[in-house]
Amino acid sequence: MPLFADALLASYRRAIESVAAASSDIRSAALRLAAIWRAGGRLIYVGAGSSGLAAAEDAAELPGTFGLDDNRIAIVLAGGTAEPFRINAFAEDDAAAGEQAMSAFGDLARDAVIAVSASGSTPFTVAAATGARHRGAFVIGIAHRPDSPLLSGADAPILLESGEEALRGSTRLAAGTAQKAALGMLSSLMGFELGHVHQGLMVNLKADNAKLRDRARGIVAMIAGISAAEAEAALREAGGQVKPAILIARGGVSMSEAVGWLAAADGRIDHALHLLRTV
Template sequence: MALPSTEQLHPDAARLSPGDLATSARALAEGQIKAAAAVRDAEDNIVRGAKAMAETMRAEGILHFVAAGSSGLMAAADAQELGGTFSIPPARLRIHMAGGLPTGVEMPGGAEDATEGLEQALDSLQAKDTVIAVSASGSTPYTVAAMNIARTKGATVISIANNGGSPLLLGADIPILLATPPELISGSTRMGAGTAQKIALNMLSSLMAVELGHVHGGMMVNLRADNDKLRGRAAGIVARIAEVDTETAQNALNVAHGDVKPAILIAAQDLSLAQADARLRTTNGVLTAALAKDQQLNNGRER
């Protein structure tokens, strides 16, 4: 039986040599670049997955990230960034990692074969939820079991795996195959496979945010400004989009209690907070539509 691609020996593996670290470094860099390129072939299903995640958010469902080992770290990193970047509430996110998220330097290796506790962890899963299941091999028992539980509950399953024809891809509603080459260090899927997984996860969550209107002109207009750096970024975003000075932008943010979208409408169109919030409600929180709505109203008055 042929080895899965993630376990095969890379043809350039011999380039890794303690006597020539420069050549080794070049080989590793080229391996990562080729792995990253594999994401291009998965773009269509990544878009499908992002739309499903956006639908879950609109329905007030929960995104469940499920994985083991280094794939679990990739999934957890993306999930943990969604609050600060796009203000996705913690109650709408869950991370299920085999053995639990590590608190020290050791990874829980044997836990990926164990499925105890998954039924309880996913007991509240609903049809409006989405499960993002990640496994380089596509056959990790913990992740496959979670997918099967999700299917019985009618939740949407997005799977990310690096081996074609694997159980995780065959059983998912939206399978994302990242056909990365074998690793330069055979089986070390924290490398090329992990890089491609991180790109795919970043794309899924970022495209979800675009679909939800949390991105405007390449700026994160739904960020949660909870430190000095982000407060400065928020003021810069308001100033740039509303085309006002920084002081005016900061005043608008103060009125909007730090919420960027209403602050932009307040600064750009001299609305009250209540008016800005009402405008955003009518456009499902999409800032582009809210700004265009004011232009439509002005055109109507001119007539």
């Protein structure tokens, strides 16, 4: 067991190193994703098997973490999404289903597709990505084999050379670790570019449960330099929205004025705070 444990740890280190090697490509893709989102486009995650689950997990976190409209985020998994935690191995080979799944979205000229496949040759995922590109989508391909069909056909290929699995054939380990890290980096950098991250804090989160309401209160208090009670009052005035609450608390403005300052700052709280200081 100790030797196998060491082999697993070594493979996880390689996985993270592979993401570091691809960081420039990830940053470039994140900038494009942010531009597509600002323009009103959709984000469509595509995958099969464990790669599909990694993609689905990242997609599912975006509304809560960054306040993104969940109606503009879609997840396409081989075998359908009714029971996403039961992997349908046969569905991975169904290229026709991949093409059909993307045709349901119609015109994709304003949209981005993030397709993930460890081998880069999964028929469902490759067909979905190819179909999406034919319909005008900007396609990001994430895979672990150079010159694979998914990467060759993507607008933004992201190669994660995570190496051989310690448990051969189990792509949920090193490959899965690299995918999760790359997807998390991709979406978090997009969120940063959209102005939803400030000082490492989630300033556009949806405070829809007790934990997140408490977190929102702490974020407003920390950035505005006020007490928790004052932050709570600002959040009430802002209807639970963190960014306007910060401006209300820090700049002594009304909700409508806070919204105006944010619009002038393209939604970035740092820019809005700077604008407030200059008046």
